[in-house]
Amino acid sequence: MSRGFTEYIPSSLAGGQNNVEVQQSVNSMFIWYRHSTLTVIYLSNVPPSSKPGALASSAWNTRGWTVQEFLAPNFVLFYQRDWSLYLDDRSPNHKDSLIIMQEMADVAGIDTQALIAFRPGMRFAREKLQWVSARVTTCQEDIAYSLFGIFGVNLPAIYGEKKQKALGRLLQEVVAQSGDISALDWVGQLSEFNSCLPADIASYKAPPYTVSSLSEDDIQASISSLRHEVAADVVLKLYTLLGNLSASRFGNCRLHLPCIAFRVTAVKRNRAQDQEIYEVKADGLLDLLITTEDKLIQFSSPRPTMQTFLLVRPWNRHLLELPDFTEPSGLAELPEIAGDRESEEGCWSALGSPSQQSSGGFPEAQESVDSELSGRALRLAARLRQPFGAFLLAQQHGGEYKIIASDHDIFAQVKDLSSISDMVKTLEISAKGISHEIALDKVVVQSEQNSTPLYYARLQYQGLIGSLILLESYAMTPDGIQEIVMVNVISHIVLTRSLQPLLDQTATEPNSDVRIVVVGSEAHKFVSGDLHFRNLDDLNKELKSSLSPTFARYCMSKLMNILYAFELQRHLTAIGSPITVIALHPGAVNTFSEKWPLSKFEFVVKPIVSLFFLHPDKGAYNSAFAAASEEVAKQREKYKGAYLTPVTKLTEPTKVAKDEGLAKELWDTVHKFLEEKGI
Numbered sequence: 102m103s104r105g106f107t108e109y110i111p112s113s114l115a116g117g118q119n120n121v122e123v124q125q126s127v128n129s130m131f132i133w134y135r136h137s138t139l140t141v142i143y144l145s146n147v148p149p150s151s152k153p154g155a156l157a158s159s160a161w162n163t164r165g166w167t168v169q170e171f172l173a174p175n176f177v178l179f180y181q182r183d184w185s186l187y188l189d190d191r192s193p194n195h196k197d198s199l200i201i202m203q204e205m206a207d208v209a210g211i212d213t214q215a216l217i218a219f220r221p222g223m224r225f226a227r228e229k230l231q232w233v234s235a236r237v238t239t240c241q242e243d244i245a246y247s248l249f250g251i252f253g254v255n256l257p258a259i260y261g262e263k264k265q266k267a268l269g270r271l272l273q274e275v276v277a278q279s280g281d282i283s284a285l286d287w288v289g290q291l292s293e294f295n296s297c298l299p300a301d302i303a304s305y306k307a308p309p310y311t312v313s314s315l316s317e318d319d320i321q322a323s324i325s326s327l328r329h330e331v332a333a334d335v336v337l338k339l340y341t342l343l344g345n346l347s348a349s350r351f352g353n354c355r356l357h358l359p360c361i362a363f364r365v366t367a368v369k370r371n372r373a374q375d376q377e378i379y380e381v382k383a384d385g386l387l388d389l390l391i392t393t394e395d396k397l398i399q400f401s402s403p404r405p406t407m408q409t410f411l412l413v414r415p416w417n418r419h420l421l422e423l424p425d426f427t428e429p430s431g432l433a434e435l436p437e438i439a440g441d442r443e444s445e446e447g448c449w450s451a452l453g454s455p456s457q458q459s460s461g462g463f464p465e466a467q468e469s470v471d472s473e474l475s476g477r478a479l480r481l482a483a484r485l486r487q488p489f490g491a492f493l494l495a496q497q498h499g500g501e502y503k504i505i506a507s508d509h510d511i512f513a514q515v516k517d518l519s520s521i522s523d524m525v526k527t528l529e530i531s532a533k534g535i536s537h538e539i540a541l542d543k544v545v546v547q548s549e550q551n552s553t554p555l556y557y558a559r560l561q562y563q564g565l566i567g568s569l570i571l572l573e574s575y576a577m578t579p580d581g582i583q584e585i586v587m588v589n590v591i592s593h594i595v596l597t598r599s600l601q602p603l604l605d606q607t608a609t610e611p612n613s614d615v616r617i618v619v620v621g622s623e624a625h626k627f628v629s630g631d632l633h634f635r636n637l638d639d640l641n642k643e644l645k646s647s648l649s650p651t652f653a654r655y656c657m658s659k660l661m662n663i664l665y666a667f668e669l670q671r672h673l674t675a676i677g678s679p680i681t682v683i684a685l686h687p688g689a690v691n692t693f694s695e696k697w698p699l700s701k702f703e704f705v706v707k708p709i710v711s712l713f714f715l716h717p718d719k720g721a722y723n724s725a726f727a728a729a730s731e732e733v734a735k736q737r738e739k740y741k742g743a744y745l746t747p748v749t750k751l752t753e754p755t756k757v758a759k760d761e762g763l764a765k766e767l768w769d770t771v772h773k774f775l776e777e778k779g780i
Contacts, residue, residue, distance in 0.1 A: 127258040130166075131221060131250020134173035142170060142179050149183045153200060156187075157208045165238040165247040171205065172219040172251065221253040226275050227283035227309050234305040242267040244302050254278070268302060269294025273351045280348030282358070282415045283309065286490060288510055296504040297356050297492075297530045309490075315483065323483035327518075331482065335519050339485075340478035342525040346416055355501070356530040358415055361485075361521055363513070365410035365493075367401040370677075383412045385520040386513050391493065393506035396609045404675040407601045409496035412513055413528065414489050422477045485521065488514045494528065497602045501529040574651065575643050580778065583641045589658035593619070594665060594771055595780060608680050614734045616681045618727045619666035622659040623686045623746065626755050627652075634661070634767040637774065661767055663744065663754055668764035670742035681737055683727040684754075685745040688719075723747050 134140055147155045156179075161167055171177055176194045179187035179201065188201065195201045196217050206213045211232055229251055238244045245267035246258050254274050259267070269292050272284050285297050289304030299305070315323070327336070346359040367382040371390070379391045379399075389412075391397070400406040491513040494502040515521065576584040582591060597617060608615040633639050640661075647653035666684035673680045726749045727733065733740045739751075746752040757763065 123258055123260070127246050128249055128255050131169050131173045134169060134250075135175070137174055137176075139176045139178065140170065140174035142167075142177060143184075144179060144181055144187065147181045147187065149181050149185055150189075151181060151187070153188060153204055156201075156204050162208055163236055165233055165236040165244045168209070168233055168236065169247065169250050172211075172216065173221075221251055223252060223275055223279035223281055225283070226252070226279070226281045227286055227305065230284060230302060230305040231308070234302050244268065245271045264302075265292045265294055265300050268292070269298050269354070272298050273354070273356075276349050276356070277351040280418070282349055282417065285358075285415060285492075287507075289508065291504060291507055295351075295354050295356055295530065296507075297358070299507075315487070320480055320483050323486065324479045327479060327482055331518050335522065336478050336482045337475070339518075339522050339525075340421075340474075340481055342522055343416060343481070344421055346418075346525065346527065348418070349415075354531070357527055358413070358530055359525075359527045360416050361414040361524050362411045362494075362526055362528060363413070363524060365412055368397050368399050368410070369401065370397070370399055381412070383513075385515060385517050385524060386412060387516045389511070389513050391506055391511055392509045394508050395506045397506065398605055398678065399676045404672060406672075406676060407598050408605060411494045411496075411502065411528070412511070413492045413494055414513070415492065416525075420481050420484055422480060482518060486515055486518060488512050494530070495602060497531060501531040503531055575654065577641070581637060581641075582774070583643075583654070585654050585658050586640050586661065589655075590661045590665070591771060591774070593662070595775065597669070598775070598780075604680060605678065608678060613679070614681075614737075615679070616683060616728060616733065617666075617669065618724060619662050619682065619684045620687055620724060621662040621666070621684045621744075622656075624652075624656040625660040625663055625758055627656040628660045628755075628757060632757060632760075632763060634664075634763060634770050636770060639766075640770065660758060663758045664760070664764040664767050665771070667742050667759070668761075668768045671761070671764075672768075674741065679737070681733065681741050683733070683740055683743050683745060685723050685727050686747065686752075687721070687723050688747040723749065 142161065144156070144159045144161050146158070146160050156162055175196070177196050179190075179195050181187055187195070188198075190198050190201060192198055202213045202216050205211070205216055209216075209232060229248070233244065233248060236244070238247060240260060241264040242258070242260055242262060244264060248271060249256060252271070252275055254271070256270060256274060273295070275281065275284055286309040287299045287304040288307055290300040292298040292300045349359060350357040363383040363385045365381060365383045367380075369380045371378045371380055376392055377394060377396075379393070379397050381389050381391050383389075398406050398408065398410075489512070491511045492504050493506045493511055495505050496502050578584055578587045580587070604615050604617070607613050642654075642657075644650045644653040644657065663684045666682050670682035673682065723745055727740075727745055730749070732749075744752050744754045744758070753759075
């Protein structure tokens, strides 16, 4: 007779020296139980002559390892504290006892059929995670390791890695092997392993969100209304796109999630509520409310945010109604559907259930369309119109996404089914707080239309947005922007946009002090006249009529820096962001006398230059004050949108530099240019 193990065996092994034995024990435990002749379960705190229901108070029933202790064996006997049989049930196998099995089902939340004849595997992952969501283990990693056998996976047991990583590795393996995304349905705190996963298995306690099942009459009624609301080719195209999506891929802590992604267009806090409730609008969705303890960035169409937010419906291939997850055949070869009304009506006739097909037959364009496939396409459309559980994603500066507002369920519903086809995609979701290295000595702007870099520029001060080009001849970049504007203005804006998600996230943390420092110049005071930045032509003016066109273009670029800084501050303030944006003039700094050819005459040049220009160390004083001074932190509102001149003086810029209309023109033109470049 083989006696059932308890959780104390792997826990004690974890503290031993034989790592091979630990690995073998953890990964073989389910098999040992499965092949045992009999597993004896000793209920140490269940007194003799207990009545039905005593299992609910048993300490044994609260432990993580004991789930496989009663699922794996074929023969089980429960013994009370005095080693008498539980409920005095003298049958050779308590799995044959309807009373005990029903009590176990009620206590553990596991179906009686699974208790009696459990088979390990990846199916119903969410349900299995719920089974252990309220259980505890001595070693925190064991809550994940105790599930290895239940899911049928073989992974290394790495004691000391902590529960988030242990659970993350397990769930990554489940999703990677099976494509089952039910494990992504949880409510709680984000895992550091990946933001799509929970930090604690307790996040699976609540039952998963499920839409009430549509009856066949409901489905047919929805199909009937779809015939009048959505073109037939739209439904077929949508079914094709979703059917061709690959399964979820999970590796190296990164999840590639096929989904329907709805772009969020507005977020507004509902201040009338005691809770943190936000009114949210998204393309293609009905307006919805989101409850969360997270501080969401507020924005709207007139005052947009630079960060992209998406409400996402993870794609579930079960909705295709394909047997055994087999790939749909012939989807790519669906015939084109004529756009005229007669063809569309004929097509809808074909898309009905087989019993509803017209006696007149299919139109010619539809003769090759499989009626079963067509029916599934309409049934899918009917289900997509139902409410669904959504993720709220925030794009990070590396292009990947992170889940936010995971502490409450989010429910959404499609408003316009015809728009969904453009929203089918696969997104990369990263770990919580993942950081990407951004080389601050070089800003590389990648264009989606071109595999080569759009342009790059060197930064004068690490972490600060500085002036880069002063006296250069007029030249155009391959992307249609004059060089001085690309280097002195647009490259800095791209850097700011790239860092913005990280800055926004940091700004929500307690006692944070986030600042954006834009290094402009007093040279902006030489710019006057009737100015506009309505299009790229306005940005590319050579200013030939100026006494010194080269210097005039430099002055114009410095004006653009200051205008953009002030407009950025207005945008951040409008959405409730505490970030401080400061524009400044560093002073006339000597960054040239030690370079060739002046360096050849250093003994003559240096004394003269020192009379009019600051040494680079002193030239950094104003920038350092703006970036790190405690005075700015103490008087944040005073310095928001301020302009500083050496040293630390709050100074009024020119009237042109304070022109909000001109600043908005520049903002709109630059952002339109970047969006067209796919940035």
